[in-house]
Ligand code: MN
């Protein structure tokens with residue numbers, strides 16, 4: 001299984017945006033015989049296809065022998081992670097103080113503790129689309145030869161006022177701007193003109209860099225998706241190397257294990273499906289998120305290519321309503337340093353296997369999908385049979401907070417859904433912690449689930 005973990009570490013180190021994850025997932029799927037559904041006109045049992053939605057979310061299908069209207073076995077993970085997005089007009093220079101510092105202005109994405117994102121190495125990853133339609137891939141900061149970027153913080157010596165603030169005010173969202181360059185314009189200290197500051201020089205130089213390296217002009221940032229993400233690779237954590245620390249493990253840890261379980265799986269009975277969705281961290285919004293027709297449109301494309309006997313619209317509805325789904329998303333790991341937040345008998349622990357989360361939500365389960373016991377029993381039985389270790393947990397103690405996943409969007413189709421994923425320590429921090437054993441158990445769990453009758 002070391003191979004699985006090593007490959008996982010490579011996957012999250014090399015793919016820090018939803019676009020990169022989609023691209024990599026397509027590469028992996030194609031190696032296993034999956035084809036772009038747009039290039040396939042008919043489907044029969046055994047066929048493998050994927051639906052690529054705007055290069056930001058991906059749905060894979062492996063057609064089973066059973067009538068699709070009896071339902072599919074679906075794994076649903078998300079591939080977006082909290083980060084700082086560049087604004088549409090992001091490059092500016094501090095001209096008022098004549099520091100010559102050039103910044104990237106950002107707007108954070110997803111639930112972050114803002115103070116965690118300062119004073120650490122950051123990389124810029126994403127795409128810029130030019131008006132002629134060309135898409136330029138930008139990635140600076142992850143190659144050890146690259147420069148990195150950083151958001152500054154106040155030194156403790158003069159932070160008395162800052163230290164009085166609450167953590168949510170400690171670093172303001174608007175101040176999450178990363179240093180791109182510093183051109184103080186001093187070339188010779190003997191030069192009497194040394195204090196001469198040319199406003200805008202620094203910004204022009206940064207823009208010139210973007211133009212030279214990527215062929216993009218300042219206007220082109222208006223049609224860009226550039227994400228500031230933690231720079232550097234995921235690593236094994238601890239002397240015994242049983243843990244993994246890395247960026248974006250929520251939810252790429254479940255996305256990767258779901259994907260590998262899917263592409264390696266042999267579908268015989270029910271059709272298998274694996275969803276890698278975008279936008280979960282901001283409420284599954286948009287055309288690439290699960291609160292859209294992403295899934296039913298994809299299933300409609302599949303049904304349109306199958307030889308179905310009755311009304312295709314009814315087949316699609318039945319296929320969805322009769323499906324089993326594991327909403328493969330992460331759960332919070334019990335944290336001994338903050339034990340009072342958890343009900344230890346209903347918490348997930350690092351290294352104890354994949355986690356069932358019957359319900360997420362907050363304030364009396366609000367927003368939860370709340371899985372049916374009939375379905376949980378079925379999944380339990382399958383995992384006992386398959387020797388997969390699992391644990392049952394809630395996020396934390398009642399009323400200490402809450403969260404959600406894509407489970408309730410899938411449940412809207414009437415299918416049986418259970419949240420089931422890997423537990424994560426320091427979730428949503430720039431560097432999140434998981435257990436290699438749990439990653440392995442998640443993979444085994446997803447593999448077993450896809451063969452469930
Ligand atoms: Mn998640």
Ligand code: MN
Nearest residue numbers: 250251281428
């Ligand atoms: Mn999350």
